[in-house]
Each structure stands twice: as C-alpha cells, then as structure tokens.
Amino acid sequence: MHTVAAWNIPVPRALQKISNNWGYSPYNPAFRSGLIQFERADHLLNRRGISRGRVTPEVLSALRAPIPKNRFPFQWIKVDKSTHPEHLQIWQVPPDPQGKGQWIYRTVVNTGVMHSTPDGSWPIYQRLAKTTMTGKFPIAVSPQQYHLLPASDRSxxxxxxxxxxxxxxxNVHFVNYFYDGRAIHFYPRKGYGWPQSAGCVEEPYKNARKVYALLHYGDIVSVMGHYENHKSNLVTPMTARKLRQKILLEFAHS
Known part of the structure; x- marks a missing residue:
C-alpha cells in the first residue's frame, strides 16, 4: 500500500497520510486526476464537457497516440474544517523535475451545514466561470415538525x-466542481469561516477569482476534519441555535 501511494514529488505530510489509504483502483483520486488532465490535454472534451476520470473507449484510443506533455503544475487543494475560521490552502509543485513544493495561496471559506461537505478527496471534474445552481438546503426541525411534513420534503x-x-x-461565479455537485466557488455572505452552505465550499469574491485562476482540471481537492469536534471550538446549544437561525436568515435573503 505504501509503495502504491508513494509520490515522486514533494507533498505535505497530510497528503501523504491520506493517500496511503487510497489503494490501487480506478477510484484512486490521483488516478482519476491523471485521466481528467489527459482528457483535457488531448482535447477529448469540449470546454463545457464533464470528465469523471473514467477509462472510456475514447481514452483508450487516444492512449495509443503520442501522449501530450502535461504543462500544468501539480496542485493539491486542502479544505480544512478542523479550525475556525475554516480555510482553503493550495499546495503547488512546478512541472520542473527539480521543482520544490510550497503553499502558494490561502483563503477563508465556508463549508456545508450539518456536515454536508463530507471528508474525502476528489479531482476537479468541471470548471465554469459562471453558472446557475439548484438544489435542496437542509433545515433542522423538531421531531414533532418532522412527522407533520410530507415524506418527499423531509429526511x-x-x-x-x-x-x-x-x-x-x-450567477454563481468561479465554479470548480469536485464531488457530486459540490464545488469551490464565490458566494456572497456577510462573513466567512464557518458552515453556511448546502455542501459547497464558498469563498469571498476576490479570493474566489484568484483561486479560479490558479486551479485547473484534475487538481485534487481534500476536505478534512471538522472544527465542531474540537473542545476548544465547542459552542453552547443556545449559541448554536442562534447561529443556525442567522445562517438561514442570510440564505433566505441572499
């Protein structure tokens, strides 16, 4: 397992630790990352095409031809929920064989309420400068209220x-989709640094524009930890209720 997960480039200790558990399979985030970048470099997909990092007949056919050189640096995006404020960091290793890795950017972010931004690692599979997002936002209710709702509107x-x-x-700007409709993108909030979204990783406008310019298809996004699990960041039930109401009020008026 450690041989499979060994990197031939310098990576942070946190990435080495989680990659030791990926294993050798088509679901390995690094394997899928390579496939996605190959599809883009070989123009197998149009600009708005979606790549899931799967071995398709088109990929197999293209692999018989000369392989285009990957001109992009290696980049790892770490979304850290283990501290407050929540933040995102980008680790970059230049394509130069002698290139040294370093953290190149950091920004405060929001993740999803009720743990709706799960821990895990996934490659960026679609990037859009602007799009419309639709979905469902979870709103906590009491058990009594829950049983009064239609089955289709509760869970x-x-x-x-x-x-x-x-x-x-x-008009959601600077969108980088990485897992099941979840994305890193700009979203207007009065403040940033704690769970507020329906599952995406939200950034302030200027920071989101900078991150969008730095990232590319196939970059691996790792979501890690949760600050609510740390004793130093625990809040009282009353504070939690007030925070939840504030989040829902902002969402309703955004």
Whole structure:
C-alpha cells in the first residue's frame, strides 16, 4: 500500500497520510486526476464537457497516440474544517523535475451545514466561470415538525431531522466542481469561516477569482476534519441555535 501511494514529488505530510489509504483502483483520486488532465490535454472534451476520470473507449484510443506533455503544475487543494475560521490552502509543485513544493495561496471559506461537505478527496471534474445552481438546503426541525411534513420534503440527514428547502442560485461565479455537485466557488455572505452552505465550499469574491485562476482540471481537492469536534471550538446549544437561525436568515435573503 505504501509503495502504491508513494509520490515522486514533494507533498505535505497530510497528503501523504491520506493517500496511503487510497489503494490501487480506478477510484484512486490521483488516478482519476491523471485521466481528467489527459482528457483535457488531448482535447477529448469540449470546454463545457464533464470528465469523471473514467477509462472510456475514447481514452483508450487516444492512449495509443503520442501522449501530450502535461504543462500544468501539480496542485493539491486542502479544505480544512478542523479550525475556525475554516480555510482553503493550495499546495503547488512546478512541472520542473527539480521543482520544490510550497503553499502558494490561502483563503477563508465556508463549508456545508450539518456536515454536508463530507471528508474525502476528489479531482476537479468541471470548471465554469459562471453558472446557475439548484438544489435542496437542509433545515433542522423538531421531531414533532418532522412527522407533520410530507415524506418527499423531509429526511434524516447526518443525524438531524430536516425539511428540504429548494433553492435556485443564479450567477454563481468561479465554479470548480469536485464531488457530486459540490464545488469551490464565490458566494456572497456577510462573513466567512464557518458552515453556511448546502455542501459547497464558498469563498469571498476576490479570493474566489484568484483561486479560479490558479486551479485547473484534475487538481485534487481534500476536505478534512471538522472544527465542531474540537473542545476548544465547542459552542453552547443556545449559541448554536442562534447561529443556525442567522445562517438561514442570510440564505433566505441572499
């Protein structure tokens, strides 16, 4: 396992630790990352095409031809929920064989409420300068309220009784999709640094524009930890309720 996960470039200790558990399979994030970058470098997909990093007949056919050189640096995006404020960092290793890795950018971010931004590692599979997002936002309700809702509008979500509020968010800028509709992107908030989204990783405008310019297809995004699990960051139930209400109020008026 350690041989499979060995890197031939300098990587942070945190990336080495999590990659030791990836194993050798088509679901390995680094394997999928390479396939996605190959599809882009060999123009197998159009600009708005979506790559899931899978071995397709088109990929196999293209692999018989000369392989285009990957001109992009290696980049790893670490989304850290283990401290408050939550933040994102980018690790970069230049394509030069002698290139040394370093952290090149950091920004405060928001992740999803009720643990809706799960821990894990995935490659960026689609990038859009602007798009419209639709989905459902989980709103915590009491068990009594839960049983009064139609079955289609409720569920148990990560241990919470919730009702689902449909939303449409037009003109979302600087979007980098990495897992099941979740993306790193700009979203307007009064503040940043704690869970507020429906699952995406939200950034302030200027920071999101900078991150969008730095990232490219296939970059691996790792979501790690959760600050609510740390004793130093625990909040009282009353504070948690006030924070949740503030988040929902901002969402309703955004």
């Amino acid at each position: 148990i979500y990560h241990g919470y009784h919730v009702r689902w509020q449909h939303y449409t968010a037009p």
